[in-house]
Amino acid sequence: MQLTNEEREMLEGKQGNAVKKSMEILVALGEIYNAEKLVDIASVQIAGVSYSNLGDAGLGYLAELAKDGKVKVLTTLNPAGMDLENREALGIDEEFAKKQKMVIDSFAQMGVTVTCTCTPYFIGNKPEQDSHVAWSESSAVAYCNSVLGARTNREGGPSALASALTGKTPLYGMHLDENRNAKVKVIVEAEIKDTFRFGALGKVIGDKIKNKPAYITGIKEASVEELKSFGASIATYGGAAIYHMEGITPNKTPIPTESITVTQEEIDNAIKELTDDCEVDFVSVGCPHCSLKEIEYLAKLLEGKKVVKEFWITAARPIKKQAEEKGLVKIIEDAGAKFACDTCCVVAPIKGRFECLATDSAKGCYYGAAKNKFKVKIMSIENLVEEACKEVKG
Ligand code: F3S
Numbered sequence: 001m002q003l004t005n006e007e008r009e010m011l012e013g014k015q016g017n018a019v020k021k022s023m024e025i026l027v028a029l030g031e032i033y034n035a036e037k038l039v040d041i042a043s044v045q046i047a048g049v050s051y052s053n054l055g056d057a058g059l060g061y062l063a064e065l066a067k068d069g070k071v072k073v074l075t076t077l078n079p080a081g082m083d084l085e086n087r088e089a090l091g092i093d094e095e096f097a098k099k100q101k102m103v104i105d106s107f108a109q110m111g112v113t114v115t116c117t118c119t120p121y122f123i124g125n126k127p128e129q130d131s132h133v134a135w136s137e138s139s140a141v142a143y144c145n146s147v148l149g150a151r152t153n154r155e156g157g158p159s160a161l162a163s164a165l166t167g168k169t170p171l172y173g174m175h176l177d178e179n180r181n182a183k184v185k186v187i188v189e190a191e192i193k194d195t196f197r198f199g200a201l202g203k204v205i206g207d208k209i210k211n212k213p214a215y216i217t218g219i220k221e222a223s224v225e226e227l228k229s230f231g232a233s234i235a236t237y238g239g240a241a242i243y244h245m246e247g248i249t250p251n252k253t254p255i256p257t258e259s260i261t262v263t264q265e266e267i268d269n270a271i272k273e274l275t276d277d278c279e280v281d282f283v284s285v286g287c288p289h290c291s292l293k294e295i296e297y298l299a300k301l302l303e304g305k306k307v308v309k310e311f312w313i314t315a316a317r318p319i320k321k322q323a324e325e326k327g328l329v330k331i332i333e334d335a336g337a338k339f340a341c342d343t344c345c346v347v348a349p350i351k352g353r354f355e356c357l358a359t360d361s362a363k364g365c366y367y368g369a370a371k372n373k374f375k376v377k378i379m380s381i382e383n384l385v386e387e388a389c390k391e392v393k394g
Pocket residue numbers: 078079118139232286287288289314343344345346347363364367
């Protein structure tokens with residue numbers, strides 16, 4: 001791989017140990033994937049922030065880099081294991097909280113913006129079309145490549161941090177046009193609206209074509225919220241880092257000759273598959289993290305009601321702040337629902353606390369079941385609010 005003089009010096013340690021270690025990671029990755037060179041990046045989003053993922057080994061690694069490492073570009077974090085300001089209300093124990101805080105402190109020491117969210121594009125980490133970035137969270141990667149038209153591979157936590165500390169990433173994969181082009185045309189013959197149905201569509205397509213980039217036709221319109229739900233789902237069930245939606249997403253691509261069809265029956269079946277037979281005791285909205293518009297809608301639905309089940313609304317803290325300024329947080333909290341910033345129903349250590357999660361997110365269903373062993377029910381936001389207010393049977 002070709003390195004500039006400056007990059008070679010970074011690799012030799014002239015900019016300190018953290019930069020040296022980071023360059024070693026990036027050069028090794030570049031060589032594995034036959035990258036011709038490194039490119040400058042506009043921003044970074046780092047996943048693997050929860051102490052439950054990192055453990056003490058990860059914590060030690062971060063502390064070592066924090067001794068002399070400083071990020072060179074705007075860098076935000078994926079959700080952590082708890083709300084950093086509201087752990088007690090969400091039932092997170094003190095020992096975990098102490099370790100999680102140490103993780104966050106190391107990132108802060110390196111100059112990382114310690115807002116922990118999987119929707120960084122709602123809080124100012126929103127790269128321009130065709131700019132190169134290094135993001136980790138799979139739903140954010142799908143949104144970044146497909147909806148924003150910026151370019152990122154799905155980075156692991158260490159490679160994203162290495163990019164943050166150097167301002168570089170190896171030029172391969174999603175950074176190159178040929179890998180971004182659609183490979184399969186997907187003709188949708190079903191009516192798709194609302195976040196939960198877009199999630200079901202992502203599951204059907206992901207199950208069928210795995211991680212091949214899709215060129216999707218038949219969708220008349222899609223809101224930002226529906227696209228974030230769809231991208232999270234297609235990345236979860238198929239592993240795709242990019243998709244194209246005719247008339248909706250901005251990237252140009254040749255239209256593939258291979259095609260498949262998605263029917264209404266397949267969407268209905270996907271929804272059935274994500275509907276276990278269980279009594280809901282936990283409701284969560286905000287996978288990926290809520291937009292202000294979603295919070296506005298939830299406030300409208302919850303106004304004057306009382307929830308009788310644990311109800312989390314997960315969002316980036318700056319979005320909650322905007323909601324607070326508009327009086328929405330008070331309406332929601334008066335109804336008994338809780339905000340969970342910096343975290344979510346999947347990364348928080350809540351296994352065993354609940355049995356049946358209801359959510360509008362197909363991704364939330366997948367990981368809620370896989371990681372926290374919940375039974376799950378997917379449904380619309382309106383039905384979630386209804387469910388949260390419904391007395392438990394028996
Ligand atoms: Fe975000 Fe957690 Fe869902 S990180 S995409 S809310 S599983």
